Structures are given as structure tokens and as C-alpha cells.
Amino acid sequence: MTQLLKVHGSQNHFFILDQTELDEPLTDEQLRNFTKKITSSDTGILDGSDGVLVVNHPTRSHALAQMRVINADGSEASMCGNGLRTVARYLFEQFHQDHFMVDTMNANLRVSKQADLAEGVPAFAVEISPVSFANEKLPFDNVGLRRIIDQYVPELYPGLKFTALAVPNPHLISFMSQKQIEGPILGELGEKLNQDNPYFPDGVNVNFAQIIDRNQLFVRTFERGVGFTNACGTGMSATSLALCLTHPDLGQFNQKIDVYNPGGKVQTIVHYDHDCYWIELIGNATFTARIEIGEDDLRQANFDNVKITETDEQTAYERFVNNLPHFNNLQTI
Numbered sequence: 001m002t003q004l005l006k007v008h009g010s011q012n013h014f015f016i017l018d019q020t021e022l023d024e025p026l027t028d029e030q031l032r033n034f035t036k037k038i039t040s041s042d043t044g045i046l047d048g049s050d051g052v053l054v055v056n057h058p059t060r061s062h063a064l065a066q067m068r069v070i071n072a073d074g075s076e077a078s079m080c081g082n083g084l085r086t087v088a089r090y091l092f093e094q095f096h097q098d099h100f101m102v103d104t105m106n107a108n109l110r111v112s113k114q115a116d117l118a119e120g121v122p123a124f125a126v127e128i129s130p131v132s133f134a135n136e137k138l139p140f141d142n143v144g145l146r147r148i149i150d151q152y153v154p155e156l157y158p159g160l161k162f163t164a165l166a167v168p169n170p171h172l173i174s175f176m177s178q179k180q181i182e183g184p185i186l187g188e189l190g191e192k193l194n195q196d197n198p199y200f201p202d203g204v205n206v207n208f209a210q211i212i213d214r215n216q217l218f219v220r221t222f223e224r225g226v227g228f229t230n231a232c233g234t235g236m237s238a239t240s241l242a243l244c245l246t247h248p249d250l251g252q253f254n255q256k257i258d259v260y261n262p263g264g265k266v267q268t269i270v271h272y273d274h275d276c277y278w279i280e281l282i283g284n285a286t287f288t289a290r291i292e293i294g295e296d297d298l299r300q301a302n303f304d305n306v307k308i309t310e311t312d313e314q315t316a317y318e319r320f321v322n323n324l325p326h327f328n329n330l331q332t333i
């Protein structure tokens with residue numbers, strides 16, 4: 001028997017699979033198959049999720065563990081901000097260290113334990129980096145630009161200004177009114193850029209954001225490999241950096257930025273050190289259920305014999321969310 005965890009950061013839901021506990025890790029094909037099945041609300045358990053976070057032994061020195069991110073459609077992402085907070089908590093509970101590094105696809109990233117957001121709502125901070133604006137890194141093409149920073153790009157959508165950056169997973173950002181955020185454009189653009197298209201050949205996470213006030217944002221994301229999500233940690237971090245660059249009177253470096261989302265709220269701090277941008281993402285790391293599953297069933301993605309034990313953390317999280325100001329009419333997923 002091994003244990004899976006059902007977790008969330010701002011109600012961006014995941015299962016954590018710790019492969020260091022297995023006799024043998026799953027093959028990549030088994031991992032893809034397992035992820036596609038468990039994340040679906042039809043074939044999975046506990047209403048599915050946005051992806052699976054896989055914990056492995058580290059491949060880089062100085063990290064406690066490696067985190068791989070498998071999106072719901074089976075594709076692999078280079079990073080996941082909300083997910084990394086939950087993996088940080090998982091490792092904190094195993095190793096009893098409150099500052100350490102996690103090995104991710106492109107870099108070791110710093111994580112640390114923070115004060116609880118509210119009673120029963122544990123919080124962690126994670127580093128979001130490396131950042132790049134270069135078209136070959138994201139990648140994007142066929143818009144006649146090497147970088148997209150606060151620019152109209154009619155090929156993508158007429159009348160909207162965009163910023164594109166990798167953190168290191170790719171993000172496209174546009175600032176607009178709350179009414180536009182709730183309208184159909186985000187879904188249309190997200191679908192268009194995440195199927196065969198000449199602009200973002202690997203797809204892109206699309207973030208629409210409202211500037212509520214100085215250092216206050218609301219962000220809604222259509223995620224690559226997932227679709228609409230309650231929150232995207234790397235998306236909110238990339239949007240915070242875009243805010244500081246494009247609206248310097250409203251977004252300040254080295255200051256806490258409150259970022260509201262359909263699933264709750266996080267805080268970001270945008271830094272510029274040694275010619276590099278990086279972002280700190282601070283928010284909840286909530287465990288909602290523990291699941292016991294046999295290793296053979298795990299390999300075959302068979303959930304008929306699982307034993308599920310729910311925690312009471314979601315009640316505490318919902319109490320925290322109910323005390324937040326509400327900036328939108330969007331329902332959580």
C-alpha cells in the first residue's frame with residue numbers, strides 16, 4: 001500500500017504521488033495514464049483535479065526532493081506555483097526543515113514555511129524563477145516580435161494589450177475590466193492558443209487580470225493542459241511582474257501584492273536582483289484527503305479498492321475565503 005494526498009493551493013487541486021515510497025517508480029507512460037484517469041471528474045476520485053505532482057529523489061544536489069508536474073491532459077509542465085507550496089508542506093512534514101530547496105524541471109527553487117493564513121490554514125512561500133521574455137524561450141512566433149510587453153497583438157486578439165513571459169512555464173497576460181474577465185474571450189483565446197496554432201506551438205497559460213488598486217490584483221487563468229482553473233500560482237506571479245513593469249504606479253517591486261483569484265487569495269513579492277527577475281509566491285497549502293492505494297492498482301490506474309480519509313482542512317480554508325473581500329461573481333470549480 002502507498003499513500004496519495006489530495007491537496008490544493010487556492011483551490012488549484014492536485015494529487016501528490018510520492019514515488020520515493022514505491023518499490024519502483026511508474027514509467028512515464030504509466031504516469032500519464034494515471035494522471036489522465038485520476039484527474040477526470042468522471043473516471044477519477046474526489047472530483048478529479050488539475051494535475052498530479054510527483055515527488056522523486058532529487059537529481060540536483062542541495063535539494064530535498066524533485067517535483068514533477070503532470071497536467072490533467074498528461075502533458076508535463078516545467079513548474080507549478082500552487083503545487084510547489086503543497087509539495088513544500090509535504091516535505092516539511094517529512095524532513096522537519098522550514099527552509100529548503102526543491103528540484104524542478106529547470107532549477108532548484110527555494111521554499112519556506114510561513115505563518116498560517118488563518119486558523120487551520122498552513123502557508124508556504126515558494127520562489128518562482130527563472131524568468132524570460134524571449135520569444136524562443138516561451139516559445140512564440142509569427143507575430144513579428146521578439147518580446148511582447150504591453151503591446152497590441154491583433155493576431156492573438158484585436159483590441160487587447162498583452163505581455164508574454166516564461167517563469168519558466170509560458171504565460172500570456174492582459175489587464176482589463178472585471179466585466180471583460182467574466183466574458184467569453186478568455187475561454188476562446190485559451191482554447192485557440194492551446195490547440196494547433198501558429199503563435200504558441202507549445203500552448204500557453206492565459207491570464208486575464210483586473211487591477212483593483214495599488215498592489216492589488218484579481219487574476220483568472222485558462223491553463224495549458226487543464227482549461228479554466230480556480231487559480232494558477234505561476235500565472236499570478238507572472239501577472240504581478242507584468243503589473244510592476246507595465247503599471248509602475250500601481251505595482252511596486254519588493255512590496256507585497258495581494259492577488260485574488262476565484263479560489264481565494266495569495267500574495268506575491270516581485271524582486272529584481274543581479275539582473276534577474278524573480279517572484280515570491282505566498283499562500284495556502286491545504287491537504288483535503290489521504291488515499292491508500294496498492295502499488296499494482298496505482299500502476300494500472302485502478303481506483304476500485306482505494307481507501308479515502310478526508311481531513312477537516314477544507315472547512316478552515318472556506319472560513320478563510322469567506323472572510324476575504326469578493327471581487328467577482330465567478331464560481332469555484
Ligand SMILES: N[C@@H](CCC[C@H](N)C(=O)O)C(=O)O
Nearest residue numbers: 077080081082169232233234
Ligand atoms: N497551476 C499551475 C501551473 C501548472 C502548469 C501549467 N498548466 C502549464 O502547463 O504550464 C500553477 O499553480 O503554477
